[in-house]
Amino acid sequence: MEHWDCDEVRRRIRELGSRDPMRSHFGAEAHGYELRLALPEARIRAFEETHGVGLPGEYRSFLAEVGDGPAGPGYGLLPLAEPRADAGEDWAVDDEWERDRLPGRLAGAFPLTGPLPGRIGSSAPELTRGTLMVADEGCGIHVRLILDGPRRGEIWRLDPDWGGFVPVSAGFRDWYAGWLRRP
Template structure:
């Protein structure tokens, strides 16, 4: 089902790597266009059983045939084992990946986080609640955007299979990924291929600009 898309993406990744020998693309110095080893079906089954989830089919295909981390959007793809993480403000508690994700539309609290009328203890309690793992339940982190922002794959509950952003570190809540101008909800393979297309376009533009400046 996904064979044609995977082959196309392999070719695009090779093209992107050839266009960026100096690792100028954002995050390329981190992943260097390398991919971590693939998983077996047994590895996937063990991961799913451990966390009581079922990974989306297109993501499983990626893990089986492309890799478990490395080259990818922002600072690269994370290994699934690293996608279950300690939550900001809840250092002794992991992201509640085994519980259902609850959102179908962007979510945030309508608070003025710079309101100085509240006591420090009140703000601490609010922040603790804001970062509660229940809000990010059902999300598996797949990429680090930087600045405390994570890209996540919904693996249980509402919006299953979609890519969502956790931007609570900057008080922007949790919302579907539309950073690349897409208005539709992206699933893993389409999200990754859109990154490839945009990155190839960006590198072509940089080379054209560089050539124009040398004339």
């Protein structure tokens, strides 16, 4: 398992929050530079068993050592297995988040072998099989973690209206660390 420096991650999140007291940076109002508690190993394992998947190591260790979101890129990291308590009716990704948790969806094979640029519209649900939505960037744009196959562990951005479905990072750690390093 690839371990995280939890104290450093939390220090950096506090630093980002102190530089943005009005929560004016994109997404900060939603995640508030806050982290939920790390998930117990038993809950992570139960999620994996329920969905027939093994979470990629970088993401799995983040959940177990650092926290189950939300502080992170876009509007923040989405929770692994339980909806956000503050989501309410206006939570834009609620349907997509719930679709990801349907039986068999996460264990399905990721259908792409390479980027799919451009408008993909209504075919987005078929293209996301075997991926887990880890963040919401608004306007229907979601960040997804590939769970299986040769692209396992990569982070991809899905913008069904204009940007297609394209890789943005080789792994969860690099993607998340990029957010932590931003000015």
